[in-house]
Amino acid sequence: MTLSRQRGAVLLMVSLLLATIAALAFGMNRAASVEARSVRVDYERRAAGYLAEAAVANAKWINQVSGCTTQPVPDTPLGAGRFSASVPWQNKSAKMIDIAATGAVNGSTVQTLQRNKVELSNLSQIDSIKLTNNAMDATIDYARQDDDDDAPLSLVFQNSHALLYWAMSDIRGNSRILSATLTLTPYGSNGTGGAVAVHRLTTRWDDDDVSWSRPDDGAARWNGGDYVEQASATAGVAGYAAAEWNVTDLVAGWYSNQLPNHGMLLRLTGPAPTVRFHNGEASSSRRPTLLVVSARPC
16 A cells, blocks of 8 residues: 555545544533533422412512402512412402412513411501510529529439429410510530520429429329430520520410420420520519510401
8 A cells, every 4th residue: 555545544544533533522412402401491490380389479478468368469470470369369368369470581481379368467466575474584403303493494414304384374465476586595604505405395393392203293294305316496605695595386385285384394405504594483584484476367
């Protein structure tokens, strides 16, 4: 084979190789383009769904803060999309409304949602009250068989728990619980502190006779309190800062009588230095508080 023919064969092979690479690259680019379009379509569909959900929330909000009306949500731009909602039931005294919501992205991808019989609360008239009726608190300690009324509430991991109770009668009748916050003030510094969990108690107790081994002066017995294992709320406690727990679901259950109200138990969730709080004998600014925010249904 002559040199020119050898060169021609090499060039042909190189050309075929380059053509193959180009074909592969084109196929990969095309596949990537198809995949990119699929990802974009899925993103826009999800985004439109979120916008429709936002329209539902907006419709519920504006009709609650305006004092139980039935106002629609106008076409509202948000980023690359927009949302709107209509309220078909035009009953000014309606306690519930229907909401038909729409979310759209880039004017082409549209998602709709229908929410029927949405309950409304009158957020133009909100009650905020610190519960005081029949309030009780106690510390139960593995090493003691009685409760010292003057001592602070003390938490020692696996050896000392705090009990708290408030009656729900301070809350106005026919209300909806919007939030409930438990606040405790440290008795001195809690140092590095630890995590403190709030649990729902399942047994009634008497603050005069409660101890680690019994809830009252009767025949009933318990071991450090009878409580639901799953915590209703958990918060970090440290230094001189007041500690807060969101116990909305717990208080709402008590108020609606869906849960028996035997109060709550607080405990350290792991090894940590002793944590102390002011008890109900302290001044009004330092004693345990349960702040409940509620509203009447429309």
